[in-house]
Amino acid sequence: MHSRAIAELVLHVGRIASGEGFVEGLTAAQWAVLRYFAQANRFSRTPSAFAAFHGTTRGTASQTIKSLEIQGYLTRMRSEADRRSVRLLLTDKARGTLANDPFETLVRAADALPPGVRSHFANALQRMLGQVAGERGNPPFGTCASCQHLQSDDCGREGQASYACGFANEPLRLDELDGVCINFVPGKPMTMNGSVTGAAPR
Amino acid sequence: MHSRAIAELVLHVGRIASGEGFVEGLTAAQWAVLRYFAQANRFSRTPSAFAAFHGTTRGTASQTIKSLEIQGYLTRMRSEADRRSVRLLLTDKARGTLANDPFETLVRAADALPPGVRSHFANALQRMLGQVAGERGNPPFGTCASCQHLQSDDCGREGQASYACGFANEPLRLDELDGVCINFVPGKPMTMNGSVTGAAPR
DNA sequence: ATAATATAGTATCGCTTCGAAACTACCCTC
DNA sequence: GAGGGTAGTTTCGAAGCGATACTATATTAT
Numbered sequence A, B: 001m002h003s004r005a006i007a008e009l010v011l012h013v014g015r016i017a018s019g020e021g022f023v024e025g026l027t028a029a030q031w032a033v034l035r036y037f038a039q040a041n042r043f044s045r046t047p048s049a050f051a052a053f054h055g056t057t058r059g060t061a062s063q064t065i066k067s068l069e070i071q072g073y074l075t076r077m078r079s080e081a082d083r084r085s086v087r088l089l090l091t092d093k094a095r096g097t098l099a100n101d102p103f104e105t106l107v108r109a110a111d112a113l114p115p116g117v118r119s120h121f122a123n124a125l126q127r128m129l130g131q132v133a134g135e136r137g138n139p140p141f142g143t144c145a146s147c148q149h150l151q152s153d154d155c156g157r158e159g160q161a162s163y164a165c166g167f168a169n170e171p172l173r174l175d176e177l178d179g180v181c182i183n184f185v186p187g188k189p190m191t192m193n194g195s196v197t198g199a200a201p202r
Numbered sequence C: 001a002t003a004a005t006a007t008a009g010t011a012t013c014g015c016t017t018c019g020a021a022a023c024t025a026c027c028c029t030c
Numbered sequence D: 001g002a003g004g005g006t007a008g009t010t011t012c013g014a015a016g017c018g019a020t021a022c023t024a025t026a027t028t029a030t
Helices: A004-017 A027-038 A045-055 A057-070 A090-096 A104-113 A115-136 B001-018 B028-040 B047-054 B058-070 B092-098 B104-113 B115-136
Strands: A074-078 A086-089 A150-153 A162-163 A170-172 B074-080 B086-090 B150-153 B162-165 B170-172
Touching: A004 A027, A004 A104, A004 B001, A004 B028, A004 B092, A004 B104, A004 B115, A027 A045, A027 A057, A027 A086, A027 A090, A027 B001, A045 A057, A057 A074, A090 A115, A104 B001, A104 B115, A115 B001, A115 B104, A115 B115, B001 B028, B001 B104, B028 B047, B028 B058, B028 B092, B047 B058, B058 B074, B086 B092
Parallel strands: none
Antiparallel strands: A074 A086, A150 A162, A162 A170, B074 B086, B150 B162, B162 B170
16 A cells, blocks of 8 residues: 555545534534643643644634633633633533544544554554644644653652653643643653752742 | 544644645645545546545535636546536646645655554554444445455466456456545455465565 | 436535634733 | 733634535336
8 A cells, every 4th residue: 555545544534533523513623622622731721722733723713712612612711820811621511522522433443453553553643743744834742741841750759750841840740741732842752860850840 | 642642643644734725726625626536446536426535515526626627627528328427537737736735745754654664554544444434424435456346357367367347347457456436345355266466464 | 108216416505614814912021 | 111922802705515406317117
């Protein structure tokens, strides 16, 4: 199978999985917003971050978000730190609805891959994304696990490592490490030694 | 990496690669039409087939095709066999323009995968497509190589096999075996009586 | 044959979405 | 505190889409 056919497959799978968007009365763009805010970390739950992620304009993102707010899927809070900024959170209604996302068929398909294949598949996809995003000037969008800004400080205590984001200068809870972040920089993959770098997060 | 993240990656790669559609003055939908008619085989170069492939309606497909015809990217011919039907062909202009398809970045990314990884990647993708298309009721769309309708008649002569499509009852030229077909049925991968059939799965 | 039904494709209508540009409010630096 | 940058919204026009109705041709039943 040739590269062109593979590329076409990627597009086709995505189109079929996310198209037919009118399940549950939501459009494809609206599903994308809900999915984004379900996986974005604390620093990235803003209209601008979604716009960058989705490759659209802030204006368009703003409209889609507003429509979801009106329907009760999102709630907004102004940021304390930056009064221009807005925090969006999924409502319980949204979390329930996400189970019916047409996109879930694709999740199941990924889940059905044999475990060995799955990890290689994911790696290949991530490489492709890196290359495509690079050529197109899109931000990479990854998780803390492989981000240059991740700082870990295990303090010599067993099983008690604490993490922080060197970019935001904020400590990170363990459950936050899996969130997608707009400030992601594809740095080195794994943990570092016990030395803390620079200023300690307060 | 979890299944959900993988699924999201597939969508995201596809979105970034095919989005930003206004390169060369064509929209994303128009690029999709050009790509389709560049790879569809003789039986599948019709508006309806494209609509089925792309997961849209015939009306929408008709509009997009008309716009491309007006711009000189497609030419139309009425079918001789079925006078309702229409054959669309890419013009030279279209073939030249396809080189600037934003989608080519994705092709390059697929091409940059190590050869061993690439084939596994393609297999995994195809499995996922099969599952998703099945759940969603989309036609599978594959090539003759793995289609149930493919009939080969090697006449005992070495290297002189001739092929035919049992569905259309038409002989197939060798160069037609790689085209995507709307009548594809995912039958057995490699039928052929006891003879060497290409490379073994490595 | 003729009628009924199905299919390929097109045209029209209204709704939604999108991107561009203008605008407000806020932050930061000098 | 002035200037420039950023977060977000609004407005507007263009394009896309899906639904529906329509024409023309095929196919099947009677």
